[in-house]
Amino acid sequence: MIEKIRIIVCIKQVPAVMEIKINPETNTLIREGIENIINPFDTYAIEEGVRLKARLIALKDNSFDVEVIAISMGPPQSVEILREAISLGIDSGVLVSDRAFAGSDTWATAYTLSKAIKKIEGWKIIILGKQTLDGDTGQVGPELAHILNIPFIGYASKITEISRNKMVIKRLMEDRYETFEVRLPAAISVGKDINIPGIPSLRGKMKSRSAEIPVWGNEYLGMEAKECGLNGSYTQVIKIFTPEHKHETLMLSGTPDEQVSEIYSKLKELNLI
Amino acid sequence: MRYLLTEEQKMIVEICRKIVEDRIIPVRAEFDEKRIFPTDIIKEIGKSDLFRLFVPEKYGGMGTGIFEVCLATEELSRGDLSVATSYAASGLGFIPIILMGSEEQKEKYLPQLASGEKLAAFGLTEADAGSDVSAIRTTAVKDGDFYILNGTKQWITNGGEADIYTIFAKTDPEKGARGVSALIVEKGTNGFEFGKKEDKLGIRASTTRELIFNNCKIPKENLISREGMGFVIVMRTFDQSRPAVGAQGVGVAQAALEEALNYSKIRTQFGTSISSFQAIQHMLADMATSVEAARSLVYYTAKVIDSGEKDVSRLSAMSKLFASDMAMKVTVDAVQILGGYGFMKDYPVEKMMRDAKITQIYEGTNQIQRNIIALDLIKKGFN
Numbered sequence: 114m115i116e117k118i119r120i121i122v123c124i125k126q127v128p129a130v131m132e133i134k135i136n137p138e139t140n141t142l143i144r145e146g147i148e149n150i151i152n153p154f155d156t157y158a159i160e161e162g163v164r165l166k167a168r169l170i171a172l173k174d175n176s177f178d179v180e181v182i183a184i185s186m187g188p189p190q191s192v193e194i195l196r197e198a199i200s201l202g203i204d205s206g207v208l209v210s211d212r213a214f215a216g217s218d219t220w221a222t223a224y225t226l227s228k229a230i231k232k233i234e235g236w237k238i239i240i241l242g243k244q245t246l247d248g249d250t251g252q253v254g255p256e257l258a259h260i261l262n263i264p265f266i267g268y269a270s271k272i273t274e275i276s277r278n279k280m281v282i283k284r285l286m287e288d289r290y291e292t293f294e295v296r297l298p299a300a301i302s303v304g305k306d307i308n309i310p311g312i313p314s315l316r317g318k319m320k321s322r323s324a325e326i327p328v329w330g331n332e333y334l335g336m337e338a339k340e341c342g343l344n345g346s347y348t349q350v351i352k353i354f355t356p357e358h359k360h361e362t363l364m365l366s367g368t369p370d371e372q373v374s375e376i377y378s379k380l381k382e383l384n385l386i
Numbered sequence: 387m388r389y390l391l392t393e394e395q396k397m398i399v400e401i402c403r404k405i406v407e408d409r410i411i412p413v414r415a416e417f418d419e420k421r422i423f424p425t426d427i428i429k430e431i432g433k434s435d436l437f438r439l440f441v442p443e444k445y446g447g448m449g450t451g452i453f454e455v456c457l458a459t460e461e462l463s464r465g466d467l468s469v470a471t472s473y474a475a476s477g478l479g480f481i482p483i484i485l486m487g488s489e490e491q492k493e494k495y496l497p498q499l500a501s502g503e504k505l506a507a508f509g510l511t512e513a514d515a516g517s518d519v520s521a522i523r524t525t526a527v528k529d530g531d532f533y534i535l536n537g538t539k540q541w542i543t544n545g546g547e548a549d550i551y552t553i554f555a556k557t558d559p560e561k562g563a564r565g566v567s568a569l570i571v572e573k574g575t576n577g578f579e580f581g582k583k584e585d586k587l588g589i590r591a592s593t594t595r596e597l598i599f600n601n602c603k604i605p606k607e608n609l610i611s612r613e614g615m616g617f618v619i620v621m622r623t624f625d626q627s628r629p630a631v632g633a634q635g636v637g638v639a640q641a642a643l644e645e646a647l648n649y650s651k652i653r654t655q656f657g658t659s660i661s662s663f664q665a666i667q668h669m670l671a672d673m674a675t676s677v678e679a680a681r682s683l684v685y686y687t688a689k690v691i692d693s694g695e696k697d698v699s700r701l702s703a704m705s706k707l708f709a710s711d712m713a714m715k716v717t718v719d720a721v722q723i724l725g726g727y728g729f730m731k732d733y734p735v736e737k738m739m740r741d742a743k744i745t746q747i748y749e750g751t752n753q754i755q756r757n758i759i760a761l762d763l764i765k766k767g768f769n
Contacts, residue, residue: 311430311433312401312404312405312408312409312430312433312434313397313400313401313404313434314401314433314434314435315394315397315398315401315434315435315436315438315439315448316435316438316448317435318397318400318401319394319397322393
């Protein structure tokens with residue numbers, strides 16, 4: 114029998130903003146007029162998933178087949194990033210979405226994702242972006258691996274070896290390289306140094322438009338109310354605020370030469386030089 | 387979108403724009419300066435399925451029309467004409483196989499060309515033969531199950547980079563243009579070598595090389611169609627490919643126009659932006675109008691070809707002629723609007739101007755296009 118190896122890529126939809134603005138009255142993100150995108154680090158996870166599939170297929174081992182599945186937990190409109198992932202070479206997508214999941218902290222998110230992943234037969238490699246643009250915690254990956262009881266290697270820089278049973282992972286730390294050999298299943302998180310995300314293909318885009326993306330709610334995942342959403346969360350955000358800027362910051366852009374002359378004239382204007 | 391594009395066509399445009407923004411613009415000046423062939427960009431174009439467009443689905447393609455090829459070529463040309471030329475030249479190399487190749491030839495060569503895994507090239511021009519196809523000196527002499535190829539091709543786009551070459555050679559030197567045949571030659575065949583790499587005015591990142599054949603043995607199965615069909619194959623191929631050269635002109639001119647427009651709004655002289663001067667405004671208006679006119683002619687021609695119309699030589703020549711002349715004028719004017727800055731390599735318009743020139747020369751000089759148009763007009767008039 115041919116074994117099906119499944120690579121799971123976890124992705125999240127985030128607002129496409131350089132600077133997040135928060136409504137001071139409601140403590141929530143101001144989302145009006147802001148486009149939603151795939152969390153930038155997750156685009157590297159998608160690309161790595163697609164590349165690992167190609168590498169496993171290149172082994173020409175007829176005893177297994179490989180599929181890359183993207184999973185996103187979020188509101189119904191997150192289906193758009195799953196379609197985008199398919200246009201980039203992902204085979205299929207799953208949306209984990211239910212009102213009961215609203216307000217999940219990183220633990221509840223990881224727990225919910227673990228429930229969804231367990232529904233997928235043959236999952237062997239889980240890839241996540243190292244952190245999100247909005248939450249910025251980087252905790253879901255390690256928590257997910259902990260719940261699934263599998264090894265987790267964060268900030269992977271390179272997968273130097275891959276086979277049906279193990280991966281060799283290199284990562285760059287501040288002062289050294291570390292190399293790990295892990296047995297599969299395992300989870301990794303990736304950053305910008307692992308690859309250059311690809312360009313969508315025309316066939317991928319066409320496939321993504323018609324792809325059926327199942328929505329898995331709690332009825333399917335079967336968690337107890339106290340395990341998910343706000344009730345399943347150990348942490349609660351009490352207050353979010355935009356720090357007050359006591360000093361005005363001027364950001365310069367352009368070529369280094371342009372920036373130097375701009376800063377020079379500014380300093381001159383302020384009589385500092 | 388100004389034109390009514392289908393979902394699929396919009397996707398083609400989106401993909402090309404992403405390639406241009408992410409992959410081409412950051413490197414185009416350096417690649418031009420150092421004459422670096424854009425290998426990785428071409429691979430990305432292949433991965434994005436753009437080489438599949440015109441190839442029939444049966445052979446791993448997407449079976450689109452020439453219109454889609456023109457859209458892709460136009461968008462890539464907005465980024466860099468070298469990349470667009472390398473892309474389009476592969477198409478030029480495999481169109482003869484699509485149009486007149488045997489079933490075996492199509493099955494053998496098209497899938498790997500459609501995927502972009504391999505590139506094709508079109509070998510017609512020689513030192514003394516370009517516009518005049520009948521002056522070809524390369525010979526292919528039948529010897530049992532082979533043709534023995536001898537001669538030198540000049541200025542072949544994708545030379546050395548391509549794996550599959552459509553080569554035009556005389557199988558019957560007595561017969562002039564009617565003695566020319568087309569053969570598929572694979573890189574690596576004994577007796578097939580590459581000569582010097584040209585140093586060019588424009589499209590410097592695309593590769594232009596000599597192909598040297600010295601008693602090169604080609605299996606007779608590699609003959610496209612029949613002996614003596616070479617000239618017909620050239621003409622039929624150019625009928626299909628010339629609108630894409632027009633699309634190159636539209637793309638590079640559009641890019642130059644956008645640069646000129648942006649610059650005119652930020653450049654201040656006499657205390658005001660130069661876009662407030664009527665002299666500049668009228669230049670911009672004329673440039674934009676001529677880009678739009680050329681685009682309309684290119685799109686119209688492509689649509690006529692895709693409708694199945696066979697008698698397209700005149701229109702096809704017109705689209706190439708008009709759009710390439712327009713591109714030359716618009717890019718020169720863009721340099722003029724940028725003034726001294728336009729003349730500097732720090733800004734992209736001087737490169738666009740250098741690049742645009744080739745569109746008036748290759749795939750039949752614009753003088754040859756006028757011959758084709760005039761002769762067709764005199765012979766057939768207007769139906």
